[in-house]
Amino acid sequence: MKWWPAFADWRLSTRIVILSLALLLVVQATSLLVVHASIERNARNQVARELAIAERIFRSLVDQRTQRLSQGAAVLSTDFGFRAAVNSHDTETIKSALDNHGDRTGAKVAAFLDTSLKPLAVNDGETTLDAALLRQIATPLQNKDTGSQLAVIGGRPYLFVMVPMRAPVLIGWILMGFPTEQALVDNLYQLSGARMALQAVDSAGPASIVMNTLPPENLRDLLKAGLGVTEFRSQGDTLIIRHLSLSVIGGELDLLLLHSLEQAVGPFNQLQLTLLVITGLGLLLFGLGSAWTARRVTTPLRSLVEAAERLGEGHYDQRMEHMARRDEIGDLANAFDRMRMNIAISQNEIQQLAYWDRLTRLPNRVRFRDAVKEAIATRQEVNLAQRSPLAVVTLNLDRFKHVNDVLGYALGDRLLKAVAERLLIQVEHQEAAVVARLGGDEFAVLLPTAGAAAAMAVAQRIVRSFEIPLTYDDQTVDLSASIGIACWPEHAVDVDALLSRAEIAMYTAKRNTTVTQLYDAALDSSSTQTLSLLSELRHAVQNHELRVFLQPKISLKTGEVVAAEALVRWQHPTRGLIPPMAFIPFAEQTGFIRQITLWVFDEVARQWDSLQPAAPRGQPLRVAINLSTRDLMDPDFPAKLAVLLATHGASSASFCLEITESAIMDDPLRAETTLNQLSELGFKLSIDDFGTGYSSLAYLKRLPVDELKIDKSFVMGMGNDPDDGKIVRSTIDLAHNLGLNVVAEGVETAAAWELLRELSCDEAQGYHMGKPMPVAEFPAWRERWLQRYETENLS
Structure with a gap:
């Protein structure tokens, strides 16, 4: 967020106003988005219900048409002349009757099939079907008293009906096929309000829209989007599609039912506009109120800033303004005034805490580091031949946490004091030696005139001194420690490296239980590998x-x-x-x-x-x-x-x-x-x-x-x-x-x-x-x- 640093530098009053408006805007925007999402979700559910109704209407229209066409075919089965021609196997008469009846009813395919569904006569209509396809169409219809079968012939959908002919036993079947007409989809649109497109695929060609109720621009956008989509954009509207795959012979027939989403959302647009207006008015009023509140807060704060600057310059004699106020500003002014009176005392205490350990009265880590740094600097000022080595010994008590947990922190503090006293005794004859507590149960000793051998001798004396247990209130505590040693300039030439390597040696001693350890370069590699x-x-x-x-x-x-x-x-x-x-x-x-x-x-x-x-x-x-x-x-x-x-x-x-x-x-x-x-x-x-x-x-x-x-x-x-x-x-x-x-x-x-x-x-x-x-x-x-x-x- 690159803008945040710049925003944080703005004046407090400006930030209060902007943040207040931003929060309100976020809340209102979230509300508008939730409302919009809810409206669209409900609209989609409504469209889905209407498309489901349209599907039921389509099936009802097909059923009604099937019933009418079946009744027309049944008329031929009861015709005396046709029955006589069938009984006498007069193929020409049967065919003539099929032609005439097909012309009257609009059937493009009419055929008489024997009981094994073998075609005995087929009309001379514009659509000619082979015996295998006629048998395939008739097979699913022979077990139905009434019913229909869709088929795709020449890229065009046909509705086939078949009625039995009995005398009185079954002597054959009359099969008639009718092309699907535009009137069917027009009726569906008038009854349901849903647009429709009928897609046909036969074995000889690609998919195509054979009939539809879509405006030309909608049809064009549908074809561009692809017939398999479930929704698409057209003319600024979203059209939802319900796909219905129809059972057909000779290809595939898909019914696409379409409905406008914008039409379902339309009644709610006024509600959304009203919410936007309310949001705008709320932002205006909220902005004015925030600006007034910010001014009330920031004016006294500016005077307190000036007072704080005076304190920073060391002027502690002037009292704070606004101390008489009874609100948070007054509390802040009184706090500043108390701070003014206590700063001088605090400065002295800070100096003491910065360099000395309060429990043992020994130098702390900061003071010890300064002592080592001064000792190194002193040696660097003389000729190389005249430089004497120095050593740092670090010490960490073993199982000190266990002592604290079992015997209590009060006894642990007394133990730390006793350790400090023993360390001071062991180095009292070492010239300019410094003993420090680095923190917790860790101590250090600076030996300004000792090399590695002398430092190891001091470490051994410390170890022996810890062999004498301590007794407090009838509690005997055994002391032990892990000790690390590093020397200047043999192991390091600057203060931080020297202290670090002494601690590396100390932790190596603790890990390997060797009590004392002189630093070696190989330990650095081990430490790096450990990390x-x-x-x-x-x-x-x-x-x-x-x-x-x-x-x-x-x-x-x-x-x-x-x-x-x-x-x-x-x-x-x-x-x-x-x-x-x-x-x-x-x-x-x-x-x-x-x-x-x-x-x-x-x-x-x-x-x-x-x-x-x-x-x-x-x-x-x-x-x-x-x-x-x-x-x-x-x-x-x-x-x-x-x-x-x-x-x-x-x-x-x-x-x-x-x-x-x-x-x-x-x-x-x-x-x-x-x-x-x-x-x-x-x-x-x-x-x-x-x-x-x-x-x-x-x-x-x-x-x-x-x-x-x-x-x-x-x-x-x-x-x-x-x-x-x-x-x-x-x-x-x-x-x-x-x-x-x-x-x-x-x-x-x-x-x-x-x-x-x-x-x-x-x-x-x-x-x-x-x-x-x-x-x-x-x-x-x-x-x-x-x-x-x-x-x-x-x-």
């Missing part, structure tokens, strides 16, 4: 590049396919199929795993019905979906799943949600709340990779889980390692004692299958039975598996 991967993952979800694969779970007792685990694969447009280990860990680090989890659940729920043919008899196929720590920490996660179930009509009982022990133990209280909500919704819950974490069995008993899934590392090794076998056996016994189902993953050999059966394990999952496969291939795989199971007699 690219996140963008590509978002693009993959939006553009349906992700794919759901299913890996079956088999009952060890029956061999039935009772469940399947949903696994995600990424079909990248240029890199092909990307395995989950290439992007799932990153998605968990960034939190994007939540979108992927919801996408997988939505996709499985959408295809839920198509999976049921693969279900075991009598029960739905159960699909397992993996949840991450991020999912359990989301308080809205259960509600999101409930919405997806309702959207696709799927049952929660058909889903099993798999959670790792580590995901639960990151925040047990939050995880327990989420799992209880999911269980109440009807979801089955499973502990994945059981045996690899450090969860308390007492705590595990409190969780609403239905299943334990033994980690594949134990299952794959139980044949060779007795300890792994003992872990598998004890886990199965423990789960059964707790009333839980047991699934063993990583079953890759027949020996492992048999051993698990002997240990009474419930279900197995692994390459021995089936690899992960696309959803579409799952039903066919199940059939192959059942055949294989029966053949190998695994049961």
